[in-house]
Amino acid sequence: MKRLAPLFLMVAMLSVISTPLLAVAAGAPAKPDDDRSPGVALAVTISTVTGIAISPLLGTGVYGAYQWSEAGTDAERAKLPWYAQMSFWLPALVVVGLCAAKDGLGTVLPPGFKKPLDMLEVVENKVSGLVAAGAVIPFVMGALSKLLTGGQTAMAGHGSAGHGLAMISFGMFDGSWLLNVLTVPVAIALFAVVWMASHAVNVLVLLSPWGAIDAALKVLRTALLVLVAVTALINPWVGAALSVLVIIIAYLIAGWAFRLTVFGSVFCWDFFTVRRLRFSPAENDNRVFAGANLPGVSPRTSGRLVLRSGGTLEFYYRPWLVLTERSAAVPGDKAQLAVGKGLFFSSISGDETGTLFLLAPRYHGHEDVVARAYLLGGGVKDAGLRRAWNVLKELFGGAAARTQVV
Numbered sequence: 001m002k003r004l005a006p007l008f009l010m011v012a013m014l015s016v017i018s019t020p021l022l023a024v025a026a027g028a029p030a031k032p033d034d035d036r037s038p039g040v041a042l043a044v045t046i047s048t049v050t051g052i053a054i055s056p057l058l059g060t061g062v063y064g065a066y067q068w069s070e071a072g073t074d075a076e077r078a079k080l081p082w083y084a085q086m087s088f089w090l091p092a093l094v095v096v097g098l099c100a101a102k103d104g105l106g107t108v109l110p111p112g113f114k115k116p117l118d119m120l121e122v123v124e125n126k127v128s129g130l131v132a133a134g135a136v137i138p139f140v141m142g143a144l145s146k147l148l149t150g151g152q153t154a155m156a157g158h159g160s161a162g163h164g165l166a167m168i169s170f171g172m173f174d175g176s177w178l179l180n181v182l183t184v185p186v187a188i189a190l191f192a193v194v195w196m197a198s199h200a201v202n203v204l205v206l207l208s209p210w211g212a213i214d215a216a217l218k219v220l221r222t223a224l225l226v227l228v229a230v231t232a233l234i235n236p237w238v239g240a241a242l243s244v245l246v247i248i249i250a251y252l253i254a255g256w257a258f259r260l261t262v263f264g265s266v267f268c269w270d271f272f273t274v275r276r277l278r279f280s281p282a283e284n285d286n287r288v289f290a291g292a293n294l295p296g297v298s299p300r301t302s303g304r305l306v307l308r309s310g311g312t313l314e315f316y317y318r319p320w321l322v323l324t325e326r327s328a329a330v331p332g333d334k335a336q337l338a339v340g341k342g343l344f345f346s347s348i349s350g351d352e353t354g355t356l357f358l359l360a361p362r363y364h365g366h367e368d369v370v371a372r373a374y375l376l377g378g379g380v381k382d383a384g385l386r387r388a389w390n391v392l393k394e395l396f397g398g399a400a401a402r403t404q405v406v
Helices: 005-025 038-054 056-070 074-078 086-106 111-148 176-207 211-234 236-252 254-272 367-373 384-396 399-405
Strands: 286-290 302-307 313-317 326-329 337-341 346-350 354-359 380-382
Touching: 038 056, 038 111, 038 176, 038 211, 038 236, 056 086, 056 111, 056 211, 086 111, 086 211, 111 176, 111 254, 176 211, 176 236, 176 254, 211 236, 236 254, 254 302, 286 313, 337 354, 337 367, 367 380
Parallel strands: 337 380
Antiparallel strands: 286 302, 286 354, 302 313, 313 326, 337 346, 346 354
C-alpha cells in the first residue's frame, strides 16, 4: 500500500488540476447570479472552507474583502462580520503581501537572513489558522444554516429567499442553531485536515536551505487557492468537486503533515523563547525527532532516545503522540555516530547511516553533552549552514590564508 501511495497521490493531484479544465472543455454552465438553491449554497460553503484552510490569512482576507465589496451601502457593510470589515481584511492582505515580498527577496538572500522571518510566518499561519477555525468558519456555517432554515442572514453571493428547508413551515422555531451544532464540528474537522496539509508548506520552507524552493512552494499553494476560488465562481459544483479532492489528498497525507506541524511548533517555540538558555540535556532519555534514515519510523516522528544498559540505542515513540508506544533499534555502531551542529538546529548522524535524529533548537550549544550522554564516538561536527560557512572562511581567509603565510 505504501508503495502505491505516491502513485495514487500523483493521480489525485492531476485530478485536482484537470477537473476545472475538463469542466470548462465540456462547457459546464456557469452559476446564475440568482441561483439561491440550498445545493449551490452548500457547494459554495465547501469551497469557502477549503480555500480559507489552504491559506487562512489570505483566504479570510479575500473572503472578507469580497463580502465588503458585495455590500452596496455603508449600512450593509456595518452589519458584516468583523473579518469583512476593512479594518481587518486590508491589513491582512498587506501582511500577506509582505510575506510574498519576503519570499521573493529570499531567492537572492542567504538562508540565515531569511529563516527568522520564515519562523514568524509559521507562527502567523498557526495563529490565523486558530482564529479562522474558531471564529471565521462558525460564521460561514452560521450563514449557511440560516439560509437553509429560512433565516434572514445571507451568504456572500446568495440571498435569503425561501428554498429547500425554508419551504417547510417551522412556525416560530428557528432550527439554524441545531444545524450549526451538527455542521460546525464537521466543517472545523475538514478545515483542520486541509490546514494541516497546507501548514506543512510553511514548515518545509523553514527547513529548506534554498530561497528558490521556498518561493516555488508558496506559489504552488497560492495557485491552488486561486484555482479553488476561480472554479467556485465559474461553477459552484466544479469548485466543490475540486475542494473535495483537496480534502481527500489532505486526509491521505495527514500523518506526514501532522509530524511536520509538531516539528515546526517545537522549532518555533524553542527559537523565539530562547529555550536553550534554560535547558540542559538529560544524561539519558532525551526527546528528539526521527531523521530520514531510521528504519521503520517515519521522518520527524517525535520520541525519546534511550541508551540501554547493554550499550545499544533505542528510539521510543507514540504514533500521533497518543497511541500505544513503540520502539525501534538504532542501526549502526554508536562509535561511528556524531552530533552535527547546525546554524539553527543539530542532528545525530553517521557516515554510513545518514541522518538518524533531528535535535530541536533547545539543544543548540549543548551538542557536546548529547554526544557524551549517548557515547557517540564521532563527537561534535559542524553541519549544514555552519559547515558551509566554515568552508567559506577557510577558502577566503581562515585556515587557507594561514597556510599560505606559513
